[in-house]
Amino acid sequence: MNEFISKYGKWALITGASKGIGLEFSRQIAAKGLNVVLVARSENSLGLLASSIENDYAVKTRVVAADLTEADGIVQLFETTADLDIGLLVNNAGREDSGPFLQIPIDDAIKTIDLNIKVPLQLTQHFAAKMKARGKGGILIMSSIVAFQGVPNIANYAASKAWDLVFAEGIATELKPSGIDVLSVNPGFTKSELSPDINFEGLPIKPMSADAVVKTALEDLGRSRVSVPGRVNKFLYYSGKYLQPRRVNTAAFGGVFRRVLRNKLEGQDAVESSQTSHS
Numbered sequence: 302m303n304e305f306i307s308k309y310g311k312w313a314l315i316t317g318a319s320k321g322i323g324l325e326f327s328r329q330i331a332a333k334g335l336n337v338v339l340v341a342r343s344e345n346s347l348g349l350l351a352s353s354i355e356n357d358y359a360v361k362t363r364v365v366a367a368d369l370t371e372a373d374g375i376v377q378l379f380e381t382t383a384d385l386d387i388g389l390l391v392n393n394a395g396r397e398d399s400g401p402f403l404q405i406p407i408d409d410a411i412k413t414i415d416l417n418i419k420v421p422l423q424l425t426q427h428f429a430a431k432m433k434a435r436g437k438g439g440i441l442i443m444s445s446i447v448a449f450q451g452v453p454n455i456a457n458y459a460a461s462k463a464w465d466l467v468f469a470e471g472i473a474t475e476l477k478p479s480g481i482d483v484l485s486v487n488p489g490f491t492k493s494e495l496s497p498d499i500n501f502e503g504l505p506i507k508p509m510s511a512d513a514v515v516k517t518a519l520e521d522l523g524r525s526r527v528s529v530p531g532r533v534n535k536f537l538y539y540s541g542k543y544l545q546p547r548r549v550n551t552a553a554f555g556g557v558f559r560r561v562l563r564n565k566l567e568g569q570d571a572v573e574s575s576q577t578s579h580s
């Protein structure tokens with residue numbers, strides 16, 4: 302039996318498995334020989350991924366197509382996995398709302414809180430209790446580089462990711478004596494479908510690959526409590542932590558997001574000024 306299976310058991314569960322970073326977690330965990338439960342809303346994408354994982358890695362898969370922000374979705378997930386020993390939980394599903402806070406529909410902002418905070422809270426309590434009874438397990442929680450300070454034009458998302466980070470740090474200490482490794486994963490910009498409004502054109506910013514983010518996270522699990530992948534992100538993390546006051550970090554990250562979101566922000570400014578001129 303390989304080291305990863307002996308440490309975390311035979312089954313892993315990945316939320317947000319249908320694309321982006323979650324798809325990559327699903328493939329890399331299956332490549333280590335674990336069976337995987339794949340969770341997201343898009344049943345077709347999950348089905349295709351399940352077949353390709355079974356072919357490529359000779360492991361078992363189980364698909365749960367559910368909206369995790371709905372109470373029924375959580376019940377469906379718990380019922381569908383009741384017979385499995387989930388030893389590795391990857392709380393990856395997430396959503397982002399960007400733009401001036403006053404222009405974000407409040408229902409969208411609350412959905413972000415539901416998916417980024419309420420869902421990992423519910424899943425972690427449910428599966429960690431079983432891991433504790435077994436005396437081993439691993440839990441990853443997707444946070445972000447924006448979690449270390451407030452960030453204008455993405456304030457609610459950054460605050461939700463700060464919750465993920467602080468929650469992971471707290472339970473990492475609580476659950477360590479029970480043999481459970483907890484890791485907060487804090488990437489910077491990563492290639493995925495999370496942020497269609499972000500535009501890197503003409504900027505010296507390159508998003509990392511999901512592959513590299515996941516590889517670093519799986520290496521860090523059990524060795525550290527916070528995973529910051531990539532040299533640029535590590536530089537931002539350590540300089541933000543030790544060299545600069547927090548408000549300087551807020552201004553610096555605010556500047557970056559003003560640039561990558563410039564198309565959206567300019568569009569919203571135009572709508573606002575035409576509304577003002579008609580009123």
Ligand SMILES: NC(=O)c1ccc[n+]([C@@H]2O[C@H](COP(=O)([O-])OP(=O)(O)OC[C@H]3O[C@@H](n4cnc5c(N)ncnc54)[C@H](OP(=O)(O)O)[C@@H]3O)[C@@H](O)[C@H]2O)c1
Pocket residue numbers: 316317318319320321322323340341342343344346367368369370393394395396416443444445446487488489490491492493494495496
């Ligand atoms: N990309 C980045 O730059 C970046 C940086 C730092 C942190 N992160 C974090 O990394 C995680 C993964 O993001 P990503 O970049 O891979 O985004 P993505 O490509 O948009 O993937 C998001 C995943 O979450 C699933 N999902 C969304 N809403 C859901 C819901 N209500 N119920 C169940 N599943 C749902 C999506 O699948 P369906 O649409 O099929 O439901 C998809 O599989 C997030 O927590 C994000 O905050 C991303």
